[in-house]
Amino acid sequence: MAVLFHSSESYINVEVGEYQEFSRPEPEVSSTERNTKPKFRHFSVVLLSFGLLCVLQGVLNISLRLALSQPCPKVEIVEHTCPKGWLMFASSCYYISSQQRNWDNSRKDCLQRDADLVIINSRQEQAFLMGFTMAAWVGMTDREEEGTWVWVDGTRVQKKKLQWALGQPDGAFGGEDCGDLRTMIDFIGLNDFNCSARSQWICEKKFQ
Template sequence: MTMQTIKSSTQDQNPPSSPGDQHSGIRNYRLTAVCLGLLTVLLLIIITALSIHYSCPQGWIKFSSSCYYISNDRKTWNESRQNCREREADLVIINNKEKQMFISKFHNFWIGLTDSNKEGNWKWVDGTTLITGYWIDGQPDNEDNEDCVVTYGQKNPEATWNDLTCSCTAHWLCEKPASR
């Protein structure tokens, strides 16, 4: 091998740095940083949009995937239901233990359960039949033609329901999906 060949192979393996090479490296870093910054901003916009989309209206409480309105005043069961409908909601439907545990904190509130169409045939406001009830011992008793259900505070959060005459007044709980 000649000296010329050794010299040219060494130059190819270690090319000299020129100011132009350094500037292109800096440009690549800046381009990468700008792209990462834009992606971060895009992700923040998406997260914000999703959190707004799945939030509850002002004055409502979010629990699980629903929003709940807790009234301050008292109305009959029918008036309470109408108030919920005006809010694009309905009286709360308690169809699982998790929701019952949440609702059990509220005392003297109407829920969306009635047997006003047929005595003893308890139906939710969406037309579904009651499967699991969280009745206080001895309830429902239909004393004085009680066709609507109210929650009462009890030591046992799994036993808070009482049937009550629908014309009585109580607070009420409205429920609607959080995604509305």
């Protein structure tokens, strides 16, 4: 659109038109800059991760120091020992007499020692006790019922779990109601014998 102004001296010719706005061109980014930005972002992630690891390490160190600074509970170690002159096997102490008495008096001696005639629970225990004497009273009897052997604590004797001397128990010589342990060349194992006979004996007591 054109507008014409007239005057006496001169004239002014002004053109008015519509203008179109053009977007400003973005600055060109070189290929070097484009390659640098992803690398910088990757470096930032690594740096942040390293910082977090340092923080975690510090927290862990503080926690360990606090834990180690706490007083540790005392562990009491109890050393089991047997009285002088007694033998130790597993959790028991054994006294093997050097004198000879009948079964009842032998048991009285054990009771006076805060023990009792030995109760044999396994072949391993029996093997440990054999060889100290040729014959020694042990804590079993069938006085209450013939043929039913019980230990001094009232439990039944497991015949098949222990070694008996050949042909024993046989109830010979008019009654053999007390048990002993034999270690002879041709007669090894548990045996029934007359309670009034005199023999050595074995006492046993458990660790307290």
